[in-house]
Every structure is written in C-alpha cells, then in structure tokens.
Amino acid sequence: MERKVKVAAVSYLNTKPLLFGFRNHPVMDMMELSVDYPAKIGQQLIDGIVDVALVPVAVIPKMKEYHIISDYCIGAEGPVASVCLFSDVPLHDIKRIYLDYQSRSSVALLKLLVKDYWKLDVEFIPTTGDYEGNIKGTDAGLVIGDRAFLQRKVSPYIYDLAEHWIRYTSLPMVFAAWISNKPLPVEFIQQFNNANGIGINNIPAVVAENPYGEYDLTTYYVKNLSYPLTPSKKQGLNKFLWYLQQ
Numbered sequence: 570m571e572r573k574v575k576v577a578a579v580s581y582l583n584t585k586p587l588l589f590g591f592r593n594h595p596v597m598d599m600m601e602l603s604v605d606y607p608a609k610i611g612q613q614l615i616d617g618i619v620d621v622a623l624v625p626v627a628v629i630p631k632m633k634e635y636h637i638i639s640d641y642c643i644g645a646e647g648p649v650a651s652v653c654l655f656s657d658v659p660l661h662d663i664k665r666i667y668l669d670y671q672s673r674s675s676v677a678l679l680k681l682l683v684k685d686y687w688k689l690d691v692e693f694i695p696t697t698g699d700y701e702g703n704i705k706g707t708d709a710g711l712v713i714g715d716r717a718f719l720q721r722k723v724s725p726y727i728y729d730l731a732e733h734w735i736r737y738t739s740l741p742m743v744f745a746a747w748i749s750n751k752p753l754p755v756e757f758i759q760q761f762n763n764a765n766g767i768g769i770n771n772i773p774a775v776v777a778e779n780p781y782g783e784y785d786l787t788t789y790y791v792k793n794l795s796y797p798l799t800p801s802k803k804q805g806l807n808k809f810l811w812y813l814q815q
C-alpha cells in the first residue's frame with residue numbers, strides 16, 4: 570500500500586492493553602491511529618473513512634467486504650463488568666430500557682437476550698447523548714465501557730450481558746474485533762498482530778500507566794476481558810452473527 574493504513578480503535582480502558590505495544594513499534598511507520606467510541610468507528614469503517622477498526626462485531630452484516638485481521642479481540646469468557654443492564658428494579662419489573670448510543674454489539678446482544686432468553690415485554694429507547702440520569706424507577710439502561718464502572722456504583726440491579734450470553738449459549742462473547750474493509754499487506758498484518766500482543770502479555774505495565782480509581786483494572790484485564798480470538802470465541806462470534814440474521 571502506498572499510503573499509510575488508517576486504523577481506528579475504541580477510546581475506552583478496555584483497549585489500552587491492545588494499544589500498549591503500538592508506541593515505538595515499527596508498525597507505526599505503516600499506519601496512523603485514531604480513537605473514538607465503538608458505534609462511531611463502526612460507521613467510519615463502513616464508510617471507508619478508515620481501513621481497519623476495532624469495530625463492534627454487530628456491524629459485520631452491514632459490510633460489503635470484511636477481513637478479521639488480528640488474533641486479538643475484545644471478548645469475555647465470564648462476566649465482563651463493563652457491559653451491563655442497570656436498573657432500580659428486578660429484571661421482570663423493567664418497563665423501558667435506554668440503549669447506549671456508543672454501542673452496536675451490546676445493543677444487539679441486549680435485544681437478543683430480552684426477546685429470546687429473558688422473554689421480557691419492554692420498550693427500547695434510543696439515545697444520542699447523556700442518558701444515565703434517566704435510569705430510575707422502571708426505566709433501566711444499557712451502559713458500556715468506562716461509564717459502566719460509574720453506573721455500577723449507582724444502580725442496585727446489575728445484569729452482566731456477557732455472563733447472561735454465556736449462560737444462554739455456553740459460548741464466549743466477542744464484542745469487538747479488528748476488522749478491515751479491504752485486503753491488507755501480509756507484512757502489515759503480521760506487525761499489527763505483534764503490536765497487539767505486547768500489552769496483552771504485559772498487563773502489569775498497562776495497569777501501571779493507567780491509574781484508575783473506579784474499578785480494579787488488573788481484574789478487568791485478566792478476569793473480565795479475554796483478548797485472544799480463540800476457536801471457541803470464533804464459535805461464539807458465529808453464533809452471535811447467526812442470531813443477528815434471524
């Protein structure tokens with residue numbers, strides 16, 4: 570490729586381990602990096618504004634062409650902590666649910682669980698900006714990313730969507746993956762993958778440079794999130810994409 574590869578990543582704490590190794594890495598000579606919230610970078614990849622992005626996997630069915638280019642993803646094999654339905658009342662008393670405008674995968678996952686697993690009769694309310702203050706009474710809300718850690722301290726009922734997906738399907742959940750909208754040089758992909766892995770193998774160093782008081786990041790990076798895109802995660806991803814087509 571003549572020009573630099575345009576890469577977009579998620580701007581949350583969950584992505585710090587994946588980005589840790591890019592600083593001073595030779596792959597940076599081949600690419601430029603930007604960050605934003607997941608729904609935004611999903612649209613950038615669909616629109617061709619970027620070549621590669623850590624996109625919500627729920628955007629895959631909207632792409633004309635896609636290639637999974639990395640052995641790493643944002644996944645979970647148990648409770649993820651940062652993708653939850655927050656409520657003042659128990660699940661079956663919820664009347665309406667605010668959807669997180671920053672999310673695509675978790676919104677699709679929530680709708681799937683509500684309809685097929687929990688079988689709730691609720692109204693969904695789309696959002697475009699701050700809405701967490703509206704989560705009260707029988708109005709619940711989906712909140713993802715770093716903002717979920719703040720909401721964990723506010724809402725008495727917390728339903729972890731990765732945990733419930735795993736209970737429902739017995740498969741891990743993949744929320745986001747590094748996806749390109751065109752074929753890319755093998756040399757770039759190898760270097761990109763190498764850069765991804767550095768932080769994953771150095772979690773204490775990632776935690777040390779990201780002081781955070783709301784949640785224990787070692788727990789988050791080691792126990793909640795699971796980054797390697799293993800065969801069982803690919804199975805989980807395929808199952809999720811299958812549900813999206815239904």
Ligand SMILES: C=C(O[C@@H]1C=C(C(=O)O)C=C[C@H]1O)C(=O)O
Pocket residue numbers: 579581583607608624625626643649651652671672673674675676713714715717744745
């Ligand atoms: C675990 C998370 O995974 C994410 C959830 C996404 C989504 O819902 O579309 C997309 C990217 C990831 O940031 C999180 O944001 O907390």
